[in-house]
Amino acid sequence: MLEAAVKPRIVITTHHKPDADALGSSLGLYNYLAKLGIQANVVTPTDYGDFLKWMPGENSVINFEEFEEKSADLVADADLIFCLDFNALKRINNLGKLVEQSRAEKVLIDHHLEPEGFEDYRLWTTKASSTSELIFWLIELMGHVSLIDEEIASCLYAGVLTDTASFKHPSTTPTTHRVAAMLLEKGAKSNRIYEAIYDNYSESRTRFIGYCLSQKLQILKEYNTALIVVNAEELKQFQIITGDSEGLVNYGLSITGMKLSVLIIDRTVARKMSFRSRDTFPANEFARKYFNGGGHFNAAGGESGEALELVEAKFKEAIKEYKNLLN
Ligand code: 5GP
Ligand code: MN
Helix, strand or coil: CHHHHHCCCEEEEECCCCCHHHHHHHHHHHHHHHHCCCCEEEEECCCCCHHHCCCCCHHHCEECCCCHHHHHHHHHHCCEEEEECCCCHHHHCCHHHHHHHCCCEEEEEECCCCCCCCCCEEEECCCCCCHHHHHHHHHHHCCCHHHCCHHHHHHHHHHHHHHCCCCCCCCCCHHHHHHHHHHHHCCCCHHHHHHHHHCCCCHHHHHHHHHHHHHHEEEEHHHCEEEEEECHHHHHHCCCCCCCCCCHHHHHHCCCCCCEEEEEEECCCCEEEEEEECCCCCHHHHHHHHHCCEECCCEEEEEECCCHHHHHHHHHHHHHHHHHHHC
């Protein structure tokens, strides 16, 4: 026990298909712990986009799907597991069962609504723009802002930048801007980070976006809803890889008058859906009710094991209930 107290075995994990906030908060915490002389392991449930691979510490991340046994051992033997940027164990796929079974103490750091409560300790509020902002708060609470270096700052800045959609979402508060400003003072290079994430698309990804917008976009006028449904054949045709469809759902909402934008993608294991809404349409409630999902009020996701055509039909049926809200 003393050994564990002196040298705790720490795992940091985050949601499947990590985005910049999931990976940025994890590596921000990882690099911060390293500064304290504490070695941790970041274990992700799946792979993630190439546009995140510049993050300091990324080369030490362990992908559960690739290194199942090693990941399972680390989780089983851990004293402490940090669970970042997710509110329910099913968000980390098969890793969820292992985390649940581990005798480690679990710390949730998250900003999603309604955490299911598997953790022992929690740093949680929906008032934070991002989990990366919460990691900054944690470091500040510890009195360690002086320890933040360019590496920590770059990871956290990436999470704040992307989870606020470049400081656009209503979750962006004066505090978010102050945190971002401090991260810039600590050496994060905003232009470099922006470029690495947003100006770093493959040619096929760019053509895929064009194809979806010109050929696949449906406007459901009665519901002020934009819908894009992409089948497996199209994903193959454009050589779509992890991360390539990120952001695509936002285009629908940039059309004047649209209240809801939906993307349905035919992934091999399931049909994955993304919802973005404006004003009073509760995207998370809708995702939870019909598509086994959840998320934030205006940005949510879900999935279905049914065939693509059935999922599309089910969606078109389900929004009928929300006609008044969408008009
Ligand atoms: P995205 O559309 O970018 O995949 O996800 C948008 C938001 O919805 C994210 O904040 C994520 O936490 C949440 N989300 C996405 N997919 C799911 C899901 O299958 N279940 C739940 N509970 N939340 C999801
Ligand atoms: Mn997040």
